[in-house]
Amino acid sequence: MNRPILRIAICTPLYRSFDYLAPRDSHAAALHAGQRIRVPFGRRTTVGVLLEVVEHTDIAVEKLKRALQVLDEQPVIAADIFSMVSWASRYYHHPIGEAFAAALPVLLRQGQPASSNPVVAYRLTAAGRDIEPNTLARAPRQAAIIAALHSAPQGVERAALDVPASVLQALTGKGWIETFTPDSVLHATTTPDVPHALNPDQQRAVDAVSAHLGEFDAFLLEGVTGSGKTEVYLHLIDQVLARGQQVLVLVPEIGLTPQLVTRFRQRFPVALAVLHSGLTDRDRLNAWIAAGAGSAPIVLGTRSAIFTPLAHPGLLIVDEEHDASLKQQEGFRYSARDLAVWRARLLGVPVLLGSATPSLESLYNVEQQRYRHLVLPERTGSAELPGFHLIDVRQQVLQDGLSALLLKQVEQHLASAGQVLLFLNRRGFAPTLMCYDCDWVAECRRCDARLTWHHSDGRLHCHHCGSQRPVDTRCPQCGSSELHPQGQGTERVEQALAERFPDVERLRIDRDTTRRKGSLDRLLEQARVGQRQILLGTQMLAKGHHFPNVTLVGILDADHGLFSTDFRASERMAQLIVQVAGRAGRQDRPGQVIIQTAHPDHPLLQLLVTRGYPAFAAAALAERKAAHLPPLTNLALLRAEATDAAAPIRFLEGIQARIRQGGGTGVEAWGPVPASMERRAGRYRAQLLLQSDQRADLQQLLGGLVRELEKSPDTRRVRWSVDVDPADTY
Ligand code: ADP
Ligand code: ZN
Ligand code: ZN
Numbered sequence: 040m041n042r043p044i045l046r047i048a049i050c051t052p053l054y055r056s057f058d059y060l061a062p063r064d065s066h067a068a069a070l071h072a073g074q075r076i077r078v079p080f081g082r083r084t085t086v087g088v089l090l091e092v093v094e095h096t097d098i099a100v101e102k103l104k105r106a107l108q109v110l111d112e113q114p115v116i117a118a119d120i121f122s123m124v125s126w127a128s129r130y131y132h133h134p135i136g137e138a139f140a141a142a143l144p145v146l147l148r149q150g151q152p153a154s155s156n157p158v159v160a161y162r163l164t165a166a167g168r169d170i171e172p173n174t175l176a177r178a179p180r181q182a183a184i185i186a187a188l189h190s191a192p193q194g195v196e197r198a199a200l201d202v203p204a205s206v207l208q209a210l211t212g213k214g215w216i217e218t219f220t221p222d223s224v225l226h227a228t229t230t231p232d233v234p235h236a237l238n239p240d241q242q243r244a245v246d247a248v249s250a251h252l253g254e255f256d257a258f259l260l261e262g263v264t265g266s267g268k269t270e271v272y273l274h275l276i277d278q279v280l281a282r283g284q285q286v287l288v289l290v291p292e293i294g295l296t297p298q299l300v301t302r303f304r305q306r307f308p309v310a311l312a313v314l315h316s317g318l319t320d321r322d323r324l325n326a327w328i329a330a331g332a333g334s335a336p337i338v339l340g341t342r343s344a345i346f347t348p349l350a351h352p353g354l355l356i357v358d359e360e361h362d363a364s365l366k367q368q369e370g371f372r373y374s375a376r377d378l379a380v381w382r383a384r385l386l387g388v389p390v391l392l393g394s395a396t397p398s399l400e401s402l403y404n405v406e407q408q409r410y411r412h413l414v415l416p417e418r419t420g421s422a423e424l425p426g427f428h429l430i431d432v433r434q435q436v437l438q439d440g441l442s443a444l445l446l447k448q449v450e451q452h453l454a455s456a457g458q459v460l461l462f463l464n465r466r467g468f469a470p471t472l473m474c475y476d477c478d479w480v481a482e483c484r485r486c487d488a489r490l491t492w493h494h495s496d497g498r499l500h501c502h503h504c505g506s507q508r509p510v511d512t513r514c515p516q517c518g519s520s521e522l523h524p525q526g527q528g529t530e531r532v533e534q535a536l537a538e539r540f541p542d543v544e545r546l547r548i549d550r551d552t553t554r555r556k557g558s559l560d561r562l563l564e565q566a567r568v569g570q571r572q573i574l575l576g577t578q579m580l581a582k583g584h585h586f587p588n589v590t591l592v593g594i595l596d597a598d599h600g601l602f603s604t605d606f607r608a609s610e611r612m613a614q615l616i617v618q619v620a621g622r623a624g625r626q627d628r629p630g631q632v633i634i635q636t637a638h639p640d641h642p643l644l645q646l647l648v649t650r651g652y653p654a655f656a657a658a659a660l661a662e663r664k665a666a667h668l669p670p671l672t673n674l675a676l677l678r679a680e681a682t683d684a685a686a687p688i689r690f691l692e693g694i695q696a697r698i699r700q701g702g703g704t705g706v707e708a709w710g711p712v713p714a715s716m717e718r719r720a721g722r723y724r725a726q727l728l729l730q731s732d733q734r735a736d737l738q739q740l741l742g743g744l745v746r747e748l749e750k751s752p753d754t755r756r757v758r759w760s761v762d763v764d765p766a767d768t769y
Contacts, residue, residue: 044065044096045106047076047087050140050148052146054132054749057087058096059106067092073121076152077107086150088116088139092126092268115144117331117348124346125383132741132761139618141371142346143321155325159218161195161207167215180206202407207247229634232305235419238275241267244413245274248389252353255384259360259401260393261653262415264621265585268393269299271415275391276511280309280336280568284353287330288339289375291362292398293317295341297560299358303337305740314340314347315536317556332522342367342375345382355383358580360392360401361614366766374764395621396614396652398662406660407619417623424622425592425630427648429639437635439535440527440595445633446539448591453543453572454630457590460574461532462581462619464599466549467491468531469524472499472510476519481511485721494530495551504720532595533575549575581619590630592623597644601703605716606668606769610642610659617652671765673734675741676762678714680724683756687725690757694744695727713767721757728768737763 043061059078074089083108096103116124120142128138140148145223147153159704162219165172166413167185173183180202187195197218201206210216237245240262248258262268276286290296293315303311312326312335326347331352339625340347342365357365357376365375376392383390405408433443440463449459469492472481481490483501490499492510500507513520524531529549537543546566553559559579566574574580594616599608616634623630636644647655664671677694679687692713698708706729714724731737741761748754 041397042094042100042271043070043092043598044094044103045070045076046090046093046096046287047078047731048090048139049078049080049085049087050260051136052134053136054134056090058093058098058103060100060103061092062106065106065109069112070109071114073116073118073651074111075115075147075150075153075357076764079104079107086110086142086148089114090135110150111153115147117350118348118383119382122377122385123654126381127371127378130738130740131371131373131763132745138371141328141343141373144324146324147327153324153328154326158720159197159217160179160194161188161197162192163188164215164217166213170215174199178209178254179606181210184210184217194219194265200396210751229576232302233308234273235267236276237270237548238419240415241314242273243275244271244415245278247279247411248354248391249277251389252284253387254389255387256389257383257404257410257414258389258391259405260391260394260413260415261397262395263416263418263652264618265397265454265502266395267419268358268395268415269302270419272391272393272545273302274360275354275356276303276337277309279353280307282353283332283336284347284351285336286354286356287344287349287352287379288337288356288358288663289344289359289365289379290339290341291364292359293341293578294559295582295584296341296561297563298585299339299462301695303339307337310335312338312340312347312558316341331510335416345375345378348385352386352388352445355386355390357390357392359394360533361394361396361398363611363712363766364581366764368766369760372760374766377764396617397656399587399610399656399663400645400670402656402660412601416514425620425632427520427620427632427634429644429648430633431639432634432637435635438633439531441532441535442635445593447495448631449540449573449593450632452591453540453602455590458569458574458586459587459591459593459660460576460580460586460589460619460622461536461593461595462576462578463527463529463595464615465491465526465527465528466551466594467500468494468534468579469504469526470528472522473525474514474517474519475521475523477517479514479515479516480525485718487716487718491528492524493506494529494695495552496532498753503716508719509600521766525657528575529575529597536573536575543573544571545573545575546571548580550577550579552735577616581615581622586622586623589622592620592632594619594629594634597634599637603769605767606663606666607767610656611656613643613647613652613659616647619642633660671733673731673737674765674768675729675737676765676768677727679711679726679757679759680719680722681732682722683744684723685756686717686753687711687723691725691727693753694748697744698729698740701740704740705733706731726768733738 045059045061046056049057070092072089075086076089077084078087109726124138124142128135133185170185172182172186181519225659260268279286310455312329314326330338331348338347357379360376363675405412430442452459471489472492481499483490486501486503488503490501491501498508499506529547533547549563566586620632646658679690681687688711695708709728711725711727717723
């Protein structure tokens with residue numbers, strides 16, 4: 040090859056790659072797909088990923104620019120990730136350059152070397168172990184360090200020691216402490232816990248997966264809350280580690296990582312690489328490298344951790360596989376769960392999807408025998424599943440959203456020293472401010488949405504665009520001063536509880552109480568140890584957490600999901616109810632769940648509370664089949680938005696017409712319709728739903744469409760996006 044041409048993915052919204060001449064000093068034999076290359080791009084330089092080396096290009100050779108530098112000796116994008124990203128970029132119809140950028144840690148995207156900065160840690164020397172911290176009264180910061188290292192014989196990372204370098208230098212100078220490089224990212228620190236002897240259901244699940252270690256197979260582990268799913272993971276991880284292989288564990292929420300980290304560290308004295316958005320870019324890169332080098336046998340992370348390289352992959356686990364957070368909702372709209380299955384197949388390793396409330400997609404895959412079904416029908420030990428009671432709020436006087444019946448139960452559980460969890464998926468004080476004289480309500484100026492009144496700062500907030508303003512004192516429409524908050528959010532319920540139970544300690548968890556870094560962990564920990572008797576919160580409180588002392592769960596408003604325009608709403612409502620309810624009675628005391636609803640006779644709700652999630656899911660899946668909805672068919676959503684109110688619909692009508700003309704492609708286009716909240720942050724939004732029984736038909740249509748749309752002059756005024764397998768269709 041005399042003139043190698045580099046085909047490079049560059050992070051732009053364009054659906055194409057870019058061709059360059061190889062850098063002057065490069066050797067063809069040293070060029071590999073997956074390496075990062077620095078290239079001139081427009082007026083700047085940028086970092087791209089080498090897709091392939093070719094001999095011919097359609098661009099005249101004299102017009103080709105020359106790439107500047109090959110940044111990596113070895114590809115930073117491992118072969119399996121290279122294939123996965125390439126495939127996902129086609130499947131989700133997302134520009135290849137942005138897809139590769141999403142797969143790389145920020146520092147690598149910026150062109151920094153793919154090497155980890157060694158982690159520096161400190162420990163006591165033999166001389167230092169003889170020093171009593173209280174003899175250092177005149178040097179309190181030195182005393183604190185000595186004390187901290189006394190209680191951590193395995194050493195403490197520099198980053199965790201909150202003192203200036205001079206303090207550490209002084210102690211090093213005295214020969215009391217020394218630095219060392221821990222050979223892992225995170226070490227076991229606590230007293231190890233002992234594996235539970237598995238019950239027969241758990242054992243069957245472990246055996247089923249372990250029989251397939253070393254080959255691809257997909258498993259759905261459906262276990263009621265508290266049935267010991269995590270214990271099943273731990274036993275399997277143990278086996279995988281014994282084979283010298285790595286495990287990748289994905290969770291939907293950053294809030295779920297600390298408790299898993301704790302359990303992993305208690306069980307396995309090995310390095311653990313953790314990847315989520317709460318880390319510094321440097322820590323994230325270090326963890327990514329430890330995973331790729333194989334020095335971290337366990338890799339745990341949120342959605343984008345699916346792109347973490349693994350030197351010796353042995354097993355992929357997706358916990359809470361039903362959770363919508365596993366699907367990216369903007370930009371590169373991939374499903375981390377679906378990519379995990381794809382990657383496991385490519386790697387030839389098993390993938391285990393776990394949930395108490397599996398998605399209908401996964402249950403359908405079980406039905407189609409694509410996934411093996413592993414079931415844990417009972418809670419471990421003596422814990423029993425809670426009993427459900429529906430309260431018909433139409434026949435109750437509610438005070439601040441709380442019925443007398445529910446309050447009475449709260450009282451009783453508190454009296455018998457139980458912990459109470461109340462769930463309301465709405466933050467703020469009241470979702471509406473209303474004029475009693477003329478029915479005016481406070482609305483956002485930029486969105487088709489009402490403003491929520493927040494008591495804490497006395498302002499009206501829009502939960503959709505973030506804008507806020509002072510609370511009106513007079514009605515802007517009629518001048519009346521009869522403005523009153525309508526409905527309730529967590530702030531209002533908290534206030535009501537404070538008045539009703541003044542001596543009981545409460546804890547509220549929602550986005551407003553957890554803004555500061557680390558505050559969610561701290562609050563969850565307080566909730567877990569049972570210091571607070573009443574826990575109140577939004578779904579942040581509901582997911583996957585283990586609160587051993589909760590005996591009563593109250594769901595203040597279950598109706599949101601019953602009559603939504605989104606076909607997945609009832610599935611999500613059921614999952615949320617079961618997950619929240621699962622917080623009750625996890626130890627030796629029986630739990631109780633009370634659901635306030637204005638529709639106690641709703642058939643799906645009835646099925647859920649009388650016969651449980653599996654019966655609900657079977658009925659909901661049957662409804663989907665009858666209505667010809669996913670997972671029985673394939674969907675994609677074309678979204679469009681613009682500041683001009685008419686433009687998005689007009690744009691999508693044009694696409695609709697083109698699809699009709701094309702004819703016989705096996706794809707139906709529904710709409711376009713305005714989004715259910717048409718105006719958001721000052722932009723008007725509309726959508727066109729594409730549906731097809733054959734995935735290939737839909738893919739082919741979308742492939743042609745994005746290429747056309749990219750060139751369309753309309754796209755200067757209208758922003759559009761494609762969402763394949765959308766998690767939400769409103
Ligand atoms: P899940 O992940 O399904 O919610 P966990 O694995 O967290 O369930 O288990 C719930 C509780 O039961 C935990 O406290 C766990 O230590 C305990 N547990 C799990 N398996 C067993 C077992 N076989 N015997 C006794 N206790 C168990
Ligand atoms: Zn008015
Ligand atoms: Zn708004």
